[in-house]
Amino acid sequence: MKTYSITTLNEFIIKNQADFPYAKGELSRLLSHVGIAAKIVNKKVKKAGLVDILGESGFVNIQGEEQKKMDVFADEVFISRLQASGEVCGIATEENQEIITFDDNLSKDAKYILLMDPLDGSSNIDVNVSIGTIFCIFRRVSKNGNKAKPEDFVQVGSQMVAAGYVLYGSSTMMVYTTGRGVNGFTLDPTIGEFCLSHPNMKTPEYGTIYSINEGNYAKFPDGVKNYIKYCQEVDPESNRPYSSRYIGSLVADFHRNLLKGGIFLYPPSPGAPTGKLRLTYECNPIAFIAEQAGGKASDGENRIMDLKPESPHQRVPYYVGSRAMVDKLEEMIREVGVESRKSEVGD
Ligand code: AHM
Ligand code: MG
Numbered sequence: 001m002k003t004y005s006i007t008t009l010n011e012f013i014i015k016n017q018a019d020f021p022y023a024k025g026e027l028s029r030l031l032s033h034v035g036i037a038a039k040i041v042n043k044k045v046k047k048a049g050l051v052d053i054l055g056e057s058g059f060v061n062i063q064g065e066e067q068k069k070m071d072v073f074a075d076e077v078f079i080s081r082l083q084a085s086g087e088v089c090g091i092a093t094e095e096n097q098e099i100i101t102f103d104d105n106l107s108k109d110a111k112y113i114l115l116m117d118p119l120d121g122s123s124n125i126d127v128n129v130s131i132g133t134i135f136c137i138f139r140r141v142s143k144n145g146n147k148a149k150p151e152d153f154v155q156v157g158s159q160m161v162a163a164g165y166v167l168y169g170s171s172t173m174m175v176y177t178t179g180r181g182v183n184g185f186t187l188d189p190t191i192g193e194f195c196l197s198h199p200n201m202k203t204p205e206y207g208t209i210y211s212i213n214e215g216n217y218a219k220f221p222d223g224v225k226n227y228i229k230y231c232q233e234v235d236p237e238s239n240r241p242y243s244s245r246y247i248g249s250l251v252a253d254f255h256r257n258l259l260k261g262g263i264f265l266y267p268p269s270p271g272a273p274t275g276k277l278r279l280t281y282e283c284n285p286i287a288f289i290a291e292q293a294g295g296k297a298s299d300g301e302n303r304i305m306d307l308k309p310e311s312p313h314q315r316v317p318y319y320v321g322s323r324a325m326v327d328k329l330e331e332m333i334r335e336v337g338v339e340s341r342k343s344e345v346g347d
Pocket of ligand 1: 094117276
């Protein structure tokens, strides 16, 4: 008889708790609660065309963008589920200008904080295209027994203890890391559980996909323009021209490139000198997963996970994906810098 062997997200989390000899289970419980909230959001996302949740909520978030109804719903679900878990003392989300601190006794004793974009790529909901949730977890630096403090939410990315994303796509997946590799779980709707489907994910060192909003080409820095030209050149040795693929949902674009090999780019422009994506709850978590899968994440010059955020909502230029592709891009950005410095001194 054929046996049906699965490992659920919870089973996997508990099994791997043994990797952390001093762990008391708080992080495991927190990750499980993220999974539960994701299932609630998923249920609503999958009904998006059927009920009155499409379109705008009438509110504008702190970035001045219209909040979609689903953004608001996902934000509320994650905040309430995570508070109920008692495992975080505070949360920062894309939808809230201020950090959210919990002042019940259970939460004040919690040692973790969480930053998240509850529903990324939400302009894609109305057109039935994949969207995602992105999150990361830090140990608090403020004293236990008190409310979380602003300094808890501006820690350098290399201090993350866990990060992940949920992709609401043709199937729903949760991918996460605690710094010991990356594992992916696909939601089996028949049993309502995330099941291990992509153990120990690794990304190809070389890829053949580049993902960028090329409509903004004229505004890109010269190093990025040169790299795009390089991607489009014919070179059978390196499989160029590369394929251009852009969904406009970071999680979906990154996930495809993670599996197939590729680079995602969101450069700065004169109107947005620090780019569009937010360092703490979009770039850092995806960077942690990229690195753990053998890839790389950069702002064009520096490792993303070495940047010290000034605020939880700070934006940063972002390049992430296959290591060799990010290396090449950085090299081309450096070359332009050297050339322009030479012309400044009249060489
Ligand atoms: P959002 O957080 O408001 O949804 O914006 C983030 C999204 C990313 O998912 C995506 O990579 C990017 O914005 C796309 O931006 P653009 O439409 O400028 O290409
Ligand atoms: Mg976002």
